[in-house]
Amino acid sequence: xxxxxxxxxxxxxxxxxxxxxxxxxxxxxxxxxxxxxxxxxxxxxxxxxxxxxxxxxxxxxxxxxxxxxxxxxxxxxxxxxxxxxxxxxxxxxxxxxxxxxxxxxxxxxxxxxxxxxxxxxxxxxxxxxxxxxxxxxxxxxxxxxxxxxxxxxx
Numbered sequence: 001x002x003x004x005x006x007x008x009x010x011x012x013x014x015x016x017x018x019x020x021x022x023x024x025x026x027x028x029x030x031x032x033x034x035x036x037x038x039x040x041x042x043x044x045x046x047x048x049x050x051x052x053x054x055x056x057x058x059x060x061x062x063x064x065x066x067x068x069x070x071x072x073x074x075x076x077x078x079x080x081x082x083x084x085x086x087x088x089x090x091x092x093x094x095x096x097x098x099x100x101x102x103x104x105x106x107x108x109x110x111x112x113x114x115x116x117x118x119x120x121x122x123x124x125x126x127x128x129x130x131x132x133x134x135x136x137x138x139x140x141x142x143x144x145x146x147x148x149x150x151x152x153x154x
Contacts, residue, residue, distance in 0.1 A: 004058050013051040022076040
């Protein structure tokens with residue numbers, strides 16, 4: 001078991017790389033947005049690179065510079081054996097923290113004392129529709145899961 005303590009976002013990045021596809025920071029962010037975004041994390045590009053740097057420093061990822069013909073050169077990242085061991089250790093470590101969420105609709109319902117009841121119903125109906133849409137997207141992703149980054153995006 002490793003003594004390195006990482007934030008959950010670092011494990012999210014490591015977990016995406018555990019699919020075994022070398023990815024650039026940009027490609028990794030696209031995977032995160034398309035897979036983790038609906039339920040966990042929609043990272044800024046700077047957050048992705050901060051986590052990649054942290055993971056590289058502790059030896060959990062390696063990076064390779066890739067020359068490209070019609071595009072700027074890029075750096076791709078791959079998980080190392082130590083990275084795979086670290087994520088396995090993380091899975092075995094408990095307890096899992098309870099979620100802390102900002103639920104904007106719950107806040108509005110809580111503070112809705114002076115709101116028109118019809119408006120509150122509209123907000124709830126809209127929210128239900130958007131949740132159904134998100135569930136449909138997640139179901140589609142689980143059915144059509146692929147190792148190609150382009151197909152993993154939302």
